[in-house]
Amino acid sequence: MNLPAQAELSTARAGQDAxxxxxxxxCADPTPLLEVRDLRVAFGAQTVLHGLNFSMAPGEKLxxxxxxxxxxxxxxLSLLGLAQGARVSGSARFQRATLPxxxxxxxxxxxxxxxxxxxxxxxxxxxxxxxxxxMNALNPVxxxxxxxxxxxxxxxxxxxxxxxAGAVALLADMEIDxxxxxxxxxxxxxxxxxxxxxxxxMALACRPRLLLADEPTTALxxxxxxxxxxxxxxxxxxDGMAILLVTHDLHLVRRFADRVxxxxxxxxxxxxxxxxxxxxxxxxxxxxxxxxxxxRDPTEASSPAPAEDAVRATQLQVHYLVPRAGLLGWFRPxxxxxxxxxxxxxxxxxxxxxxxxxxxxxSTLALAALGLLPFAGELAVFGRPWAVSPAxxxxxxxxxxxxxxxxxxxxxxxxxxxxxxxxxxxxxxxxLTAGQRHDRVLAALKDVGLEEAQFPGLLQxxxxxxxxxxxxxxxxxxxxxxQPRALVLDEPTSALDASMARQxxxxxxxxxxxxxxxxxxxxxxxxxxxxxxHTVLVLRQGRVVESGPVDTVFEHAQHPYTQALVQAxx
Amino acid sequence: xxxxxRPSTVWTRFRAKRSGFISLLxxxxxxxxxxxxxxxxxxxxxxxxxxxxxxxxxxHDYPETxxxxxxxxxxxxxxxxIREQLGxxxxxxxxxxxxxxxxxxxxxxxxxxxxxxxxxxxLGTDDRGRDVLAQLVYGFRVxxxxxxxxxxxxxxxxxxxxxVQGYFAGALDLIxxxxxxxxxxxxxxYLLIIFSxxxxxxxxxxxxxxxxxxxxxxADYVRAEFxxxxxxxxxxxxxxxxxxxxxxxxxxxLPNSLTPVITFLPFRMSGAILALTSLDFLGLGVPPGTxxxxxxxxxxxxxxxxxxxxxxxxxLLAGTLLLLTLMGDALRDALxxxxxxxx
Numbered sequence: 045m046n047l048p049a050q051a052e053l054s055t056a057r058a059g060q061d062a063x064x065x066x067x068x069x070x071c072a073d074p075t076p077l078l079e080v081r082d083l084r085v086a087f088g089a090q091t092v093l094h095g096l097n098f099s100m101a102p103g104e105k106l107x108x109x110x111x112x113x114x115x116x117x118x119x120x121l122s123l124l125g126l127a128q129g130a131r132v133s134g135s136a137r138f139q140r141a142t143l144p145x146x147x148x149x150x151x152x153x154x155x156x157x158x159x160x161x162x163x164x165x166x167x168x169x170x171x172x173x174x175x176x177x178x179m180n181a182l183n184p185v186x187x188x189x190x191x192x193x194x195x196x197x198x199x200x201x202x203x204x205x206x207x208x209a210g211a212v213a214l215l216a217d218m219e220i221d222x223x224x225x226x227x228x229x230x231x232x233x234x235x236x237x238x239x240x241x242x243x244x245x246m247a248l249a250c251r252p253r254l255l256l257a258d259e260p261t262t263a264l265x266x267x268x269x270x271x272x273x274x275x276x277x278x279x280x281x282x283d284g285m286a287i288l289l290v291t292h293d294l295h296l297v298r299r300f301a302d303r304v305x306x307x308x309x310x311x312x313x314x315x316x317x318x319x320x321x322x323x324x325x326x327x328x329x330x331x332x333x334x335x336x337x338x339x340r341d342p343t344e345a346s347s348p349a350p351a352e353d354a355v356r357a358t359q360l361q362v363h364y365l366v367p368r369a370g371l372l373g374w375f376r377p378x379x380x381x382x383x384x385x386x387x388x389x390x391x392x393x394x395x396x397x398x399x400x401x402x403x404x405x406x407s408t409l410a411l412a413a414l415g416l417l418p419f420a421g422e423l424a425v426f427g428r429p430w431a432v433s434p435a436x437x438x439x440x441x442x443x444x445x446x447x448x449x450x451x452x453x454x455x456x457x458x459x460x461x462x463x464x465x466x467x468x469x470x471x472x473x474x475x476l477t478a479g480q481r482h483d484r485v486l487a488a489l490k491d492v493g494l495e496e497a498q499f500p501g502l503l504q505x506x507x508x509x510x511x512x513x514x515x516x517x518x519x520x521x522x523x524x525x526x527q528p529r530a531l532v533l534d535e536p537t538s539a540l541d542a543s544m545a546r547q548x549x550x551x552x553x554x555x556x557x558x559x560x561x562x563x564x565x566x567x568x569x570x571x572x573x574x575x576x577x578h579t580v581l582v583l584r585q586g587r588v589v590e591s592g593p594v595d596t597v598f599e600h601a602q603h604p605y606t607q608a609l610v611q612a613x614x
Numbered sequence: 615x616x617x618x619x620r621p622s623t624v625w626t627r628f629r630a631k632r633s634g635f636i637s638l639l640x641x642x643x644x645x646x647x648x649x650x651x652x653x654x655x656x657x658x659x660x661x662x663x664x665x666x667x668x669x670x671x672x673x674h675d676y677p678e679t680x681x682x683x684x685x686x687x688x689x690x691x692x693x694x695x696i697r698e699q700l701g702x703x704x705x706x707x708x709x710x711x712x713x714x715x716x717x718x719x720x721x722x723x724x725x726x727x728x729x730x731x732x733x734x735x736x737l738g739t740d741d742r743g744r745d746v747l748a749q750l751v752y753g754f755r756v757x758x759x760x761x762x763x764x765x766x767x768x769x770x771x772x773x774x775x776x777x778v779q780g781y782f783a784g785a786l787d788l789i790x791x792x793x794x795x796x797x798x799x800x801x802x803x804y805l806l807i808i809f810s811x812x813x814x815x816x817x818x819x820x821x822x823x824x825x826x827x828x829x830x831x832x833a834d835y836v837r838a839e840f841x842x843x844x845x846x847x848x849x850x851x852x853x854x855x856x857x858x859x860x861x862x863x864x865x866x867x868l869p870n871s872l873t874p875v876i877t878f879l880p881f882r883m884s885g886a887i888l889a890l891t892s893l894d895f896l897g898l899g900v901p902p903g904t905x906x907x908x909x910x911x912x913x914x915x916x917x918x919x920x921x922x923x924x925x926x927x928x929x930l931l932a933g934t935l936l937l938l939t940l941m942g943d944a945l946r947d948a949l950x951x952x953x954x955x956x957x
Binding site: 131411414416435436437438442444445447449450453454455456457458459463464468469471472519522524525609 | 653728846847848850851852854856857858859861865866869870
């Protein structure tokens with residue numbers, strides 16, 4: 045859009061080449077774009093970053109990888125002085141663009157020592173940031189166009205008309221169709237992918253030299269993730285900016301980054317060129333992250349298929365009523381069909397995977413199977429249809445239990461573990477004495493690998509005293525205490541770190557082998573389905589796109605949608 | 615978001631905020647003292663030793679004839695003649711610290727009422743000759759007990775209405791919301807005036823009337839919390855286990871929805887005290903003769919030159935409300951999950 049960017053492009057290319065020739069551990073460019081030395085961050089008495097060292101050449105793509113809590117987001121925020129209440133020390137020397145200001149052309153500034161005012165001027169101008177959840181990062185009361193135009197007016201001094209034209213042009217650059225119309229839309233009127241594109245447009249409004257992308261695709265559907273990354277790559281090549289990608293997702297890193305820095309508990313434990321690091325990981329954490337693709341170990345289907353069906357659905361339909369616009373719509377709401385004419389069967393002791401992007405109706409299908417949503421069609425649990433009032437159908441409830449996605453909201457924060465896990469027994473086996481119930485609860489917890497010896501006072505603890513993976517185990521124990529014969533697993537590992545997810549999946553496979561459980565596994569992640577399922581159902585907009593044995597469906601995907609899902613997981 | 619604060623942490627953080635904690639201690643001390651008002655301010659002595667015998671006027675009525683008087687009426691221990699009798703050698707008497715009750719009329723006062731503070735009446739008397747200090751102590755007790763009862767009823771009704779609306783949502787919520795809107799637009803003060811004209815005024819009637827309207831604000835907050843929490847996966851899990859609605863509300867949703875209830879408790883208390891005081895001030899409150907802060911304020915207004923009536927009532931009222939507000943403030947901070955990190 046303007047000329048300096050063209051000039052930068054050539055320097056960026058040079059830097060990129062230099063980086064490519066470099067040793068790999070440190071970039072060889074004599075004047076790195078960003079050089080972070082001994083970055084330490086503490087909140088109160090707690091130190092979260094223990095002296096990070098890394099540097100980035102102009103135009104380079106560096107990925108900070110680590111599990112949640114490793115400090116990668118704090119690192120990005122502290123560079124921009126956005127880590128609230130943090131004590132930051134160390135240095136982060138950043139080479140500014142050849143633009144006005146006291147520092148003169150190409151001056152080097154220390155981001156950590158810059159006064160608030162110049163640092164504010166630098167944000168957005170030289171360094172921009174893209175956040176994980178665009179819905180929260182965009183202001184809901186202004187249109188997308190207004191928000192982008194505001195950046196252009198403030199940072200580049202354009203007048204209102206120029207700024208609006210610039211905003212539309214930027215949206216066009218982001219490959220949003222109908223940019224003129226979209227510029228007049230509010231955040232909630234856009235899809236997730238469009239919102240993230242708008243966020244990126246805002247971040248890139250001033251052609252920054254460095255883009256900090258904090259989990260830019262985590263909130264998006266799998267099929268959209270690749271698109272956003274490709275877009276970032278094209279923009280990087282065009283503008284020559286460097287990208288610091290903060291993520292926990294190794295797929296993204298492998299696909300996107302030049303170099304990788306692996307973080308663990310506030311330390312960078314290993315960094316190097318992407319391909320080297322993945323072929324020859326030196327540190328255990330890197331290997332752990334890498335080995336986190338789930339392993340397949342279910343009871344293989346070679347044994348004859350069991351005669352009994354754990355759950356059988358025929359012509360299942362679920363619809364919601366959604367209010368329409370206008371006063372009349374309030375009285376005659378529109379009908380939204382979340383699941384339409386879906387038939388499937390889950391044989392006893394087997395796993396049926398249901399895969400699809402968000403909004404495809406897979407969670408609705410799970411809730412209907414559990415008798416928690418009104419549905420049309422037939423649903424039978426071990427041959428027994430749900431009672432007219434499913435809430436009181438204790439026999440079916442006992443046979444079919446559920447594990448939800450988010451282990452934090454799935455356990456009541458005000459109940460002891462004993463009460464959480466024992467809840468089912470109080471309802472289904474009120475004749476048990478306190479002692480018997482206690483024993484059953486302990487047995488269920490032992491089943492999922494939580495024992496009193498390891499966690500003193502286990503039963504009297506609250507859920508918040510456990511990590512995400514442990515909480516998910518507790519949620520599984522709550523389901524298992526009734527000795528059900530089938531489980532609905534609604535995205536059981538999506539909220540967990542990769543290595544935790546792998547452990548939970550292994551546990552689920554073991555439990556299936558031991559107890560002969562049938563699983564209805566809901567996931568957006570083809571890798572999880574591949575590892576666990578015997579048969580699979582691909583859902584899109586409430587309809588079955590493909591179904592069949594897991595190998596057949598994924599190896600020889602017929603439908604482009606299935607192919608996109610498979611592609612996204614590679 | 616759902617990182618709810620543990621009760622133990624709340625208590626630690628509440629204690630850490632000094633102003634709130636000190637307010638709590640002071641308020642508790644005041645309430646305890648006012649509960650023993652009969653021992654602090656009473657025109658009857660604890661014990662009288664008269665002619666070798668012990669008498670317990672706090673618990674028994676003794677006619678004047680017992681102490682050498684002429685009539686069979688209950689003894690007035692402020693009567694100079696009786697004092698003289700009790701002061702004779704061999705007799706002794708233990709009085710309460712303040713020798714006047716809330717309703718005591720001193721027929722033997724040295725100064726015309728309203729009398730300024732003196733050795734006899736430490737905070738003066740009102741225009742009917744009653745001791746202001748005694749009035750304040752008893753009036754405070756009435757106010758606090760009334761406010762506690764009103765808050766309790768309001769919380770129970772508010773929780774009930776909010777829980778039903780929030781948990782069941784949908785059409786029931788819609789209907790109840792409209793009903794509450796209609797109900798809340800009833801003119802409360804008119805109703806009070808009408809009822810006080812029709813029925814004999816009493817504390818119970820007042821409590822009932824105020825309770826009818828006092829729960830709606832809280833119900834809104836509880837409803838919002840329930841609407842949020844009913845979507846949580848732990849509620850879904852409980853439903854999948856087959857728990858009944860009552861069990862889910864009681865065991866799962868309610869404990870996680872109490873934050874606004876607890877936070878608003880002190881503010882509701884101070885609101886209730888203020889409501890009672892202003893109704894008393896207008897003469898629509900507790901029946902005449904009941905010690906009350908509002909009535910004292912009204913007297914202060916009618917006797918502008920008797921500064922002691924308004925001043926001391928004002929100090930007590932303002933102090934009480936301040937203590938409650940400080941407590942509420944500390945409680946709100948202690949329960950605020952956003953303060954988790956900075957605390």
